[in-house]
Amino acid sequence: xxxxxxxxxxxxxxxxxxxxxxxxxxxxxxxxxxxxxxxxxxxxxxxxxxxxxxxxxxxxxxxxxxxxxxxxxxxxxxxxxxxxxxxxxxxxxxxxxxxxxxxxxxxxxxxxxxxxxxxxxxxxxxxxxxxxxxxxxxxxxxxxxxxxxxxxxxxxxxxxxxxxxxxxxxxxxxxxxxxxxxxxxxxxxxxxxxxxxxxxxxxxxxxxxxxxxxxxxxxxxxxxxxxxxxxxxxxxxxxxxxxxxxxxxxxxxxxxxxxxxxxxxxxxxxxxxxxxxxxxxxxxxxxxxxxxxxxxxxxxxxxxxxxxxxxxxxxxxxxxxxxxxxxxxxxxxxxxxxxxxxxxxxxxxxxxxxxxxxxxxxxxxxxxxxxxxxxxxxxxxxxxxxxxxxxxxxxxxxxxxxxxxxxxxxxxxxxxxxxxxxxxxxxxxxxxxxxxxxxxxxxxxxxxxxxxxxxxxxxxxxxxxxxxxxxxxxxxxxxxxxxxxxxxxxxxxxxxxxxxxxxxxxxxxxxxxxxxxxxxxxxxxxx
DNA sequence: CTGGGGAGGGGGCCC
DNA sequence: TGGGCCCCCTCCCCA
Numbered sequence: 001x002x003x004x005x006x007x008x009x010x011x012x013x014x015x016x017x018x019x020x021x022x023x024x025x026x027x028x029x030x031x032x033x034x035x036x037x038x039x040x041x042x043x044x045x046x047x048x049x050x051x052x053x054x055x056x057x058x059x060x061x062x063x064x065x066x067x068x069x070x071x072x073x074x075x076x077x078x079x080x081x082x083x084x085x086x087x088x089x090x091x092x093x094x095x096x097x098x099x100x101x102x103x104x105x106x107x108x109x110x111x112x113x114x115x116x117x118x119x120x121x122x123x124x125x126x127x128x129x130x131x132x133x134x135x136x137x138x139x140x141x142x143x144x145x146x147x148x149x150x151x152x153x154x155x156x157x158x159x160x161x162x163x164x165x166x167x168x169x170x171x172x173x174x175x176x177x178x179x180x181x182x183x184x185x186x187x188x189x190x191x192x193x194x195x196x197x198x199x200x201x202x203x204x205x206x207x208x209x210x211x212x213x214x215x216x217x218x219x220x221x222x223x224x225x226x227x228x229x230x231x232x233x234x235x236x237x238x239x240x241x242x243x244x245x246x247x248x249x250x251x252x253x254x255x256x257x258x259x260x261x262x263x264x265x266x267x268x269x270x271x272x273x274x275x276x277x278x279x280x281x282x283x284x285x286x287x288x289x290x291x292x293x294x295x296x297x298x299x300x301x302x303x304x305x306x307x308x309x310x311x312x313x314x315x316x317x318x319x320x321x322x323x324x325x326x327x328x329x330x331x332x333x334x335x336x337x338x339x340x341x342x343x344x345x346x347x348x349x350x351x352x353x354x355x356x357x358x359x360x361x362x363x364x365x366x367x368x369x370x371x372x373x374x375x376x377x378x379x380x381x382x383x384x385x386x387x388x389x390x391x392x393x394x395x396x397x398x399x400x401x402x403x404x405x406x407x408x409x410x411x412x413x414x415x416x417x418x419x420x421x422x423x424x425x426x427x428x429x430x431x432x433x434x435x436x437x438x439x440x441x442x443x444x445x446x447x448x449x450x451x452x453x454x455x456x457x458x459x460x461x462x463x464x465x466x467x468x469x470x471x472x473x474x475x476x477x478x479x480x481x482x483x484x485x486x487x488x489x490x491x492x493x494x495x496x497x498x499x500x501x502x503x504x505x506x507x508x509x510x511x512x513x514x515x516x517x518x519x520x521x522x523x524x525x526x527x
Numbered sequence: 528c529t530g531g532g533g534a535g536g537g538g539g540c541c542c
Numbered sequence: 543t544g545g546g547c548c549c550c551c552t553c554c555c556c557a
Binding site for chain 3: 413
């Protein structure tokens with residue numbers, strides 16, 4: 001229902017009114033509309049000159065009018081508290097209001113009234129302040145509710161920022177972060193832009209925010225536990241990601257179909273936890289995500305986005321509105337381990353042990369409750385692991401294909417299955433194969449086995465490959481999750497690869513004994 | 528349209 | 543406490 005109405009609303013939307021799914025800020029909407037027309041936004045159009053403060057002042061004026069209740073033609077009732085606003089601003093900022101107001105647009109003479117029970121007045125204050133100022137005041141206490149409200153109101157950018165806020169509050173070490181960068185650099189260098197992960201592209205590469213309503217006090221101020229002015233630039237204004245290669249596009253298509261965002265963003269924490277979360281606040285069926293939203297989430301999921309770690313007062317730069325010098329400056333040393341999330345981000349919900357029933361010995365049993373949902377676990381470590389499904393943190397990248405995982409065991413499983421062809425089963429006929437009856441076929445970074453019959457059927461000639469070349473995919477040494485897997489770097493020159501011209505296939509002779517030996521050799525390195 | 532299989536992801540729990 | 547295994551579920555692709 002929601003999506004249908006929303007589409008109708010979008011159809012009626014006047015040009016430049018902004019995209020329901022992606023524009024939470026009117027000025028942003030105007031810029032996007034201009035971009036869609038292939039022209040620069042606003043003042044650029046006629047005179048080629050830009051009055052950078054115009055949009056900011058315009059918004060400021062609208063905000064002032066709202067405060068003084070001037071020209072307000074929309075009343076929003078939230079749990080008994082009345083908020084005054086301008087319908088055109090709401091229309092341009094929220095997909096929900098766009099739908100609502102486009103339906104009631106005929107009665108323009110009467111002020112529109114909307115009533116909400118799904119969130120608190122405080123939460124709506126944050127939302128409305130953002131709409132009229134571009135500043136989102138997030139705290140560890142309100143972020144979940146703000147995200148929920150933004151979801152309700154179909155304000156994708158706000159959702160994205162909330163997600164990033166939560167994500168950035170995780171305990172991700174500096175080392176890990178550096179790994180992202182080095183991985184990114186390496187991929188860019190070695191693959192000429194082929195990389196399925198959107199590590200460094202995005203805001204960091206952005207030389208200057210396209211926002212013309214740059215705020216003098218832009219940036220964040222951490223006052224106690226409160227993050228104020230959690231500013232950001234909408235996803236659509238960030239630099240575009242690098243073009244994936246053919247192979248990655250293929251993988252991306254899979255990813256996108258399965259996960260509407262490159263880095264598994266369907267692990268959109270907010271949605272993903274839905275099975276456990278109390279979703280009473282969400283309207284039925286409004287969750288369908290638009291293309292824009294997918295795009296936004298794909299970019300937001302980029303591990304670097306908005307990550308500027310520091311200690312003490314440096315934490316300020318963690319926000320999305322990273323000061324320019326911060327964004328351009330080199331990353332801090334990877335050797336300095338970042339403090340735990342609890343210490344660094346005290347405003348995040350803490351892990352709380354609760355009494356969860358009774359053990360067999362009639363002693364109360366301590367359990368740990370997830371601060372984001374109703375899930376309870378027996379062990380703190382399990383809760384820590386569980387929290388990743390809310391935050392979307394994926395600290396374990398596959399060096400071979402770049403796909404990231406939230407858990408090391410999942411990564412290991414993925415690697416064995418996809419890149420090591422561990423299953424002694426012919427992928428085509430499903431028969432068991434041995435080193436004599438089958439061979440490993442490499443297709444891109446994927447490896448699987450085919451029996452000789454299926455190989456012959458496919459018209460693929462086999463070739464004996466030096467066993468040293470049999471292990472182009474290595475696990476990192478020494479259990480360090482930050483270590484990387486070297487994708488044939490050392491062996492590359494020795495590998496005799498036979499490519500099947502038609503299908504980009506590479507055949508390697510199966511030798512199970514050696515393969516297993518390789519596995520044994522590899523396995524200790526996983527940890 | 529449907530069922531089977533592959534892959535990913537989450538939880539429980541052992542080491 | 544983290545790593546790893548097992549189990550189960552869901553999603554997606556394909557025949």
